[in-house]
Every structure is written in C-alpha cells, then in structure tokens.
Amino acid sequence: MSFMFTVSPDFTPDHLSGWYIFNTWIQRQTDLAIHLEMYNDFHTQREAINNDKIDLIYANPFDAAMLVREKGFQPLVKAGGEADEAIIAVNSENAVEDIAHLLEGTKVAFTEDPDVHLMGMIMLEPADLDKSNIIEIPSDTYVLVAKHLLKGEADVGIFLAEAYDDLSSMIKKQLRILVRSQISVIHHSLMIGPKLLDKKEQIQQILVDMNADEKGQGVLKSLGFEEWEKVENDEMEFMIDLMDALNT
Numbered sequence: 001m002s003f004m005f006t007v008s009p010d011f012t013p014d015h016l017s018g019w020y021i022f023n024t025w026i027q028r029q030t031d032l033a034i035h036l037e038m039y040n041d042f043h044t045q046r047e048a049i050n051n052d053k054i055d056l057i058y059a060n061p062f063d064a065a066m067l068v069r070e071k072g073f074q075p076l077v078k079a080g081g082e083a084d085e086a087i088i089a090v091n092s093e094n095a096v097e098d099i100a101h102l103l104e105g106t107k108v109a110f111t112e113d114p115d116v117h118l119m120g121m122i123m124l125e126p127a128d129l130d131k132s133n134i135i136e137i138p139s140d141t142y143v144l145v146a147k148h149l150l151k152g153e154a155d156v157g158i159f160l161a162e163a164y165d166d167l168s169s170m171i172k173k174q175l176r177i178l179v180r181s182q183i184s185v186i187h188h189s190l191m192i193g194p195k196l197l198d199k200k201e202q203i204q205q206i207l208v209d210m211n212a213d214e215k216g217q218g219v220l221k222s223l224g225f226e227e228w229e230k231v232e233n234d235e236m237e238f239m240i241d242l243m244d245a246l247n248t
Contacts (some may be wrong), residue, residue, distance in 0.1 A: 002033040003055040003196060006048070008188060009041055010060055010113040012166050013141070018222030019058075025219045029206050030199065041140075042112045055193040060084070061186045062114035065240040072194040075231035077207045078187045082225065085161040085181045086119035091149045092176045099178055102127035102156065109137040109145040109154035118246055119181050120158030146171050186239060189231050204230060 005026075007019050016038070023036035034056065039045035046063070048054055049071060059067055061084060067073035090096055106129060110117050121130065137154045139145045142163035148154035150171070161180060164172075190207065192200050210216035211227040220227065 002035055004048075004053055005034050005036045005056040006039060006045060006054050007036075007058040008060040008063070009039055009045060010111065010116070010160060010163075011058070012163055012224065013143075014166060015223050018219070018224070021222050022219050025216070026203075026206075030203060032196075032199070042114065055196050056190070057193075058188055058190050060113065060115050060188055061239055061243055062118065064189060064191070064236060065243060067191055067193075068236060068240060072197075073191045074197065074200060074233060075236040076190045076192050076200065076204045077228035078189050078231050079223075079225040080227040080229045082162075082187060083184050084115055084119075084186045084188060085183065086116045086123060087159040087161045087164045087180045088120060088123050088178045089146075089149065089157050089159060089164065089175045090155065090178055091152065092174050094155065094176070096155075096178070099124065100126045102129060104129070104133045105135060106156060107135040107137055107154045108156050108158065109139050109148040110158040111139050111142060111145060113160060115186060115243065116160045117158060118243075119183070119186075122246060123179055123181060124156075143167070146175065150174055183242075185242065189236065190228070 005023055011019070019038070020036060023034060027034050037048070039048065049057070049067070052071070057067065057073070088099065096102060102124065106127070108124070110120060124130070124134075137148055139148060142159050145154070145157040145159060146167055149157045156178070192203065196203070207228040208230055211220055
C-alpha cells in the first residue's frame with residue numbers, strides 16, 4: 001500500500017529539492033511506499049485533503065485545526081527552534097515609519113498563506129485597516145510580494161518572516177521592515193493521517209533521532225532545519241485554540 005505525503009505550498013522554494021530528498025530518506029527508514037505530491041496552491045491541496053488523499057503533511061498552523069478536528073490527523077514533529085512569524089515591509093523609499101501612519105486605501109500585497117495573512121492583518125489594526133478599507137493585491141509567492149513593493153504597485157507587503165529573510169540581499173536592500181511579529185508559539189508541523197496512525201510512534205522516533213545520524217543531518221540541512229522536535233497532542237490543541245482566537 002502506498003501513502004501520499006505533501007508539503008504546505010508556502011515552503012521556501014530553495015528547499016524544494018530538500019523535500020524530495022527527505023521523502024526518499026523517510027521511505028528508506030520506514031520501509032513504507034510514500035509518494036511526495038507537491039501542490040501549487042492551497043486550494044488544490046485542501047481539495048486533496050478533503051478527498052482523503054493525504055496521509056502525511058508538513059502543514060501550516062492555519063490548516064492544523066481542520067486536519068485534527070475534521071480529518072483525524074495527529075502531530076508528529078516540528079522544526080526545532082523554528083516558529084512562524086509575519087513581517088510587514090515597505091519599499092525603502094516609502095516615507096511611512098510606523099504602522100499607525102498607514103491610511104485607508106493602502107495597497108497590501110500578500111500570498112494565500114493563511115496564518116501569515118491572518119497575523120499580517122492583525123498587525124495592520126493599529127492603522128484601523130482591515131479587509132474593508134484596503135486594496136488587496138493577491139500574489140502567488142513572496143518574491144512577487146516583494147516585486148509589487150519594488151515596482152510601487154503595493155504600499156505594504158505581508159511576508160512569512162522566513163521567506164523575507166531568504167530574499168536576496170539585493171532585494172532586501174530596497175525594502176524596509178515596519179514590524180515583525182513575536183508570537184513564537186505558532187509553527188508548521190509534520191502531521192500523520194488516520195491510515196498511518198499505527199506507525200505514529202515509530203515514525204516520530206525516527207524523526208526525533210534524525211540529527212544523530214550523519215545522513216539524517218544532511219537531509220535536515222537540505223530543508224534548512226537543525227532538528228525535529230516532538231509535538232504533543234496538547235501542544236497542538238493549544239496552537240489550534242490560539243489560531244481560533246486570533247481569527248475572531
């Protein structure tokens with residue numbers, strides 16, 4: 001029997017090959033037939049989840065509630081020392097120095113990344129900005145969010161902090177951060193679906209021990225991670241409750 005693995009579409013493109021390397025590694029370690037399927041957008045990925053096609057997923061925190069409460073997924077691990085944070089940035093030539101100085105009609109570029117968009121919109125609240133009084137500029141990637149700022153097509157951009165930090169130095173020199181979130185408890189998680197739950201403890205231990213193995217260390221490096229840390233069910237529930245609270 002084969003199983004389907006996927007990764008939240010907001011991953012940093014630089015690590016695309018790393019996920020294929022990781023998939024090969026986990027197959028060898030577990031002796032399971034695991035196929036990696038990458039989706040170009042959140043809508044297509046959620047359709048696959050709703051149709052019960054996914055068995056293993058590196059999921060963003062916004063989707064975690066649906067995966068746990070509607071699809072019976074449980075958490076395995078998270079990247080050690082990593083957290084999802086959002087950044088609000090502007091063109092370096094923009095005169096605005098404070099979020100509160102932004103005005104109604106501000107053009108905001110963002111991606112489909114739901115948790116980052118949510119955090120970003122909360123960070124715009126000091127300017128009394130919300131969906132009703134901004135001009136939305138949806139973008140497929142964070143690189144395109146940056147390009148909208150550089151071309152003057154957007155006033156502010158909402159970024160996943162990791163994605164912003166991974167932009168080239170040439171691009172970052174032309175941008176300026178207004179604010180960076182410091183929530184620290186929101187994170188992506190590797191999660192396991194109902195058809196693999198009998199393998200949960202085995203897979204979880206393999207992942208936690210991954211940085212103790214030389215080849216495992218190399219695979220982690222290709223993902224930009226130092227190690228995997230175990231995620232308990234109650235930790236996941238806390239994060240889901242927090243996301244619910246932020247979304248109300």
